[in-house]
Amino acid sequence: MQLKRVVVTGLGALTPIGNTLQEYWDGLVNGKSGAAPITYYDTEKHKTKFACEIKNFNVEDFIDKKEVRRMDKFAQYAIVASDEAIKDAGISLENVNKHRVGVIWGAGIGGLQTFQDEVMNYAAGDGTPRFNPFFIPKMIADIAPGHISMRNGFMGPNYTTVSACASSANALVDAFNYIRLGMCDVIVSGGSEAAVTIAGMGGFNSMQALSTRNESPETASRPFDATRDGFVLGEGAGALVLEEYEHAIARGAKIYCEVGGGGLSSDAYHLTAPHPEGIGVIAVMENCLRDAGLKPEDVDHINTHGTSTPLGDVAELKAISHVFGAHAKNININSTKSMTGHLLGAAGAIEAIASILAMQNGIVPPTINHTTVDENIDPSLNLTLNKAQKREIKVAMSNTFGFGGHNACVLFKKFEN
Template structure:
């Protein structure tokens, strides 16, 4: 018998807020967290905006000494883990620490550290490179630091599947609890790729929107005038727990993780399968794993990056999976408000899905002013909608053809 897995804690670090109530209010109000970049000089860049987190102070969670030893992406994850555990009300001393684990995804890891240390190497020589460089930049630095900080001695892993990283991480953590290999998992994703190299690299791929004059309207999923995604940063971290354990301690339960599906496009390193075949398989797999009928899904938090090819491919995939029910679904992309957090996006969007269940409200797709005829579903344009939400499908698709989907259900 499969064990039930529930969400008992959550946190976000985003350009629209670093605590859940503020974040959810801003999401439902249709606000944008996108704006001009301030952390470094972008005057000679073709793209000069993004979803930068202006107000982030790790000092309440991380000592000043350790801040210097932990890259920004891992700081996001560590602060997020602290808040998620705090909201869960879990007493980690109650239980077996060897059944308490952590699994955090990141598409890129410590890019900021790589850039800074390369400058030192190039201009000052190898003896000036920091001895903390390697433990700062590795993708598993987020999981490792969380494990050390909170004494989580159970499963400890990291996922790097580009923009599907956080969703794969949550899905794998879900399966560890479901299969009785863990009781508690701290999981999600974190990313901090708004650096000179990150910004210029994505811009040179022509992946980014170039609406420098009006950045808040730049991320416009499913709109005919979309011209690329908006680079953002942040983290979305959740606490997953075995249901009976959570029930016995009287935990607040935000939703139940019901299903997980993943697949590969095996088509192209950066472009999606134009027919959405891989995405379709991942969605269908998640639904089978959840043991739900098509009409039991009420809301899809779409990957919806605002790229010309990706939004059409995802729409095609949704229609191929849900058939006639696709026209009854609410589908929205919160990347229209947050931008694209790359490997962290699935973590934040999983939180959005859980909050949609909890509040029975579907967030909007903002900037949807001129719908693309090829994108013809109900994308909840520009205003949040109060409606019945029984189950949510959360989609994440990454470079390399990685597809990952999760189903979250409302508790009875």
């Protein structure tokens, strides 16, 4: 069968460095750090006392107060970002077939704050099982796309992908495939996460996964730097409207770019650590290139997973050098997690958006906070250190990996009619 072309017609973002798409982009190109002391709870007894929280945000400016009480923050974030993307795309029930518009969303954890609150309230009581009737529908990871579909009347495929930090990139690959196979005209895709909680921070601290640079939070996320000591937890959401090309043209839609391909793989190696030689990462990038019908030398830009962990950063760059060979030094490589922190299941979505905007604007956002060269990293690689770089981008890739060995890669191409 003839596969259909898929384009991106809408974007929305709610991030630690900007609460709208434009604010997010401005934060990226200006190298803004979203890390700061945690405001949600008392961190006195915690190892890590900072994170990348959403700032200056009042959810009731976007969602009715009564509805807010029925949603965990990760679902609230999903609605705000998807509202912006849907508006940006100009999608409404007047110009689409609602049965052919789906929502495929990513969340690695889901309603962690809700789960924590309900269990702690029960533990503090007399043993009587008194729980909020919205406990389960607030907590479950699939509820975010449910809310988005109900809010907009979209009746196509509706589900959540859960593959840890690869979740929203996984959702984008699924959405891409549904549309190019002719099963949908439009899919709202992306991801959201709200894990800056006592349980979330405590759990990652117990794994020794988080940075403990409490004296300088804004510089703690430092991918590729020799002094990196773990990732910085972030929260928020990113939303993309993917649309079949002919459908988009017929309604006169604005087109950001074309989705060229998607790749998935597994490390089959360790619960939390990447394979030291990046074997699964090599496979996912090769799968993505093959799916797109492109050669390694066609790629101009890679937004890496780049979490600022000692093992992960080196393994990913080894994999890039393996896949792209001599061309690797010609690619602008970066990690926007240096600014946003790690949004877990939402990371793939906001980083895909960063890749698309880099392509559209001809500017690669920097990898900030780099001060010390890591001798384990190839010095010939252009890691876009500390300052944004102007660059024409025709092909961009975005890598996202998750605990359990999940790997996802999405490729975007400059749109040509």
